[in-house]
Amino acid sequence: MKKIKIELEDFLKTILPDQKLFKFLSLAQDVSKKRGEFLYFAGGVVRDYLLKKLYKKKIPKTKDLDLVLQGELRSFLKELFEKVKGEILFESQFLTYKVKVNLNGKEFLIDFITARKEVYEDIAKLPKVFTSHFKDDILRRDFTINALIIGLSPPYEGILIDLVKGEEDLKKGLIRPLNLNSFVDDPTRIFRGIRYKVRFGFNFSEDFFLALKRCFEKSALKKLSGTRLANELKLYLTKEPEKNLKDLLMTTYELNIFEEAELKIDKKNFNSLIRLLKELKGEITEKEKEKFFLFGLVNPHFLESLYRLGFLDPEVKELIRYKGFIKETLPNWEKISLWEKIKIFEKIPLTYLLTLGVYFPKIKKEVVKFFKEYRKIKPELTGEELIKLGVKEGKEIGALLDLIRKEKVEGKVKSKEEEKNLVNQFLLKKSKN
Ligand code: ATP
Numbered sequence: 266m267k268k269i270k271i272e273l274e275d276f277l278k279t280i281l282p283d284q285k286l287f288k289f290l291s292l293a294q295d296v297s298k299k300r301g302e303f304l305y306f307a308g309g310v311v312r313d314y315l316l317k318k319l320y321k322k323k324i325p326k327t328k329d330l331d332l333v334l335q336g337e338l339r340s341f342l343k344e345l346f347e348k349v350k351g352e353i354l355f356e357s358q359f360l361t362y363k364v365k366v367n368l369n370g371k372e373f374l375i376d377f378i379t380a381r382k383e384v385y386e387d388i389a390k391l392p393k394v395f396t397s398h399f400k401d402d403i404l405r406r407d408f409t410i411n412a413l414i415i416g417l418s419p420p421y422e423g424i425l426i427d428l429v430k431g432e433e434d435l436k437k438g439l440i441r442p443l444n445l446n447s448f449v450d451d452p453t454r455i456f457r458g459i460r461y462k463v464r465f466g467f468n469f470s471e472d473f474f475l476a477l478k479r480c481f482e483k484s485a486l487k488k489l490s491g492t493r494l495a496n497e498l499k500l501y502l503t504k505e506p507e508k509n510l511k512d513l514l515m516t517t518y519e520l521n522i523f524e525e526a527e528l529k530i531d532k533k534n535f536n537s538l539i540r541l542l543k544e545l546k547g548e549i550t551e552k553e554k555e556k557f558f559l560f561g562l563v564n565p566h567f568l569e570s571l572y573r574l575g576f577l578d579p580e581v582k583e584l585i586r587y588k589g590f591i592k593e594t595l596p597n598w599e600k601i602s603l604w605e606k607i608k609i610f611e612k613i614p615l616t617y618l619l620t621l622g623v624y625f626p627k628i629k630k631e632v633v634k635f636f637k638e639y640r641k642i643k644p645e646l647t648g649e650e651l652i653k654l655g656v657k658e659g660k661e662i663g664a665l666l667d668l669i670r671k672e673k674v675e676g677k678v679k680s681k682e683e684e685k686n687l688v689n690q691f692l693l694k695k696s697k698n
């Protein structure tokens with residue numbers, strides 16, 4: 266076990282997002298000292314702190330504070346809340362607690378984790394967890410670079426503990442699983458490993474490939490549930506910088522992970538998908554974006570593969586139906602007027618339409634324009650104003666509003682005045698007939 270003395274204050278200054286948390290941590294330290302239970306930081310914060318020291322890398326102040334206690338966390342928290350205003354928001358089956366604390370009027374969310382051992386009874390299924398020693402807690406982790414801890418209380422206060430040569434791997438820039446069965450136990454670690462490799466510009470160690478081989482031999486990726494698989498892919502989108510997405514997808518593809526997970530993916534889609542995601546920034550909700558991302562990844566010839574990602578029958582059938590719809594119109598696409606295209610697009614829900622923009626490069630440009638521009642073009646005149654101008658209530662209003670939109674899209678009508686002129690012309694023509 267390698268032990269290295271570190272400057273605790275420097276560590277805390279580097280990782281804590283707010284000054285107020287200093288006082289909180291010092292109270293947590295007091296409680297753990299009094300109870301004789303070992304409190305430490307683990308995972309991402311320790312890794313990122315060392316990365317900063319080693320490579321002078323700029324690291325963001327952490328949002329996830331993962332504090333681990335070798336001890337009885339529930340009563341620890343009870344004691345802590347006698348000194349700090351706080352409450353448990355959520356307790357998971359994995360002996361973890363999401364805690365909200367109020368420090369001088371400001372609220373913070375902190376994850377408290379019990380030092381635990383994990384036992385995997387079934388391939389790719391969630392483990393059974395047991396309260397345990399900090400050494401077991403280190404050894405249950407995914408990669409050596411994530412298995413370093415920094416103690417906040419005796420017997421290792423201000424000490425970096427390295428049981429797995431994690432510091433060496435950080436220096437060498439290597440992603441190494443803790444054992445060769447790691448990906449059989451939990452194949453989601455493969456996706457995590459790919460994220461770290463791309464994020465830090467690291468390489469996979471030889472052990473990574475050996476563990477991957479074993480995972481393939483045991484068909485562990487096939488046994489991973491659709492929800493967990495989809496979640497890991499969504500993290501490419503939500504947790505990593507946008508500029509890394511292509512690299513993340515290509516690395517996953519080249520390692521044969523999609524195929525092993527029984528997902529039919531078309532790498533030809535990647536560029537269009539990424540470009541569309543970029544174009545649509547701020548225009549769609551996070552939920553819609555995630556759905557579009559998964560839809561867009563899949564090979565259009567095998568849309569059934571979306572069942573593998575946990576999508577339900579009506580959603581998949583709907584996509585298949587809309588795909589057929591566009592495919593039918595495609596041979597005549599150049600001949601169809603812009604307005605007709607817009608009328609087709611309007612019949613398709615947005616997430617589905619964007620996906621079709623990925624599947625059919627021919628319509629992509631127009632889909633983007635529709636999304637960013639055309640669908641937002643609305644008449645300035647309201648229904649009531651139309652009635653005042655002399656339009657009959659009922660169907661005629663709808664038809665006229667549609668006509669105004671069409672003329673606006675085609676650039677023939679630009680102002681409210683021109684909209685009124687168009688209505689008056691319409692009424693005049695009608696009165697003559
Ligand atoms: P980041 O948030 O920067 O991606 P992190 O290390 O904080 O990195 P989390 O997902 O918050 O990532 O996980 C915290 C720690 O929990 C990890 O550093 C790792 O030690 C451990 N961990 C998370 N998921 C797994 C897993 N599937 N298998 C083993 N250990 C894991």
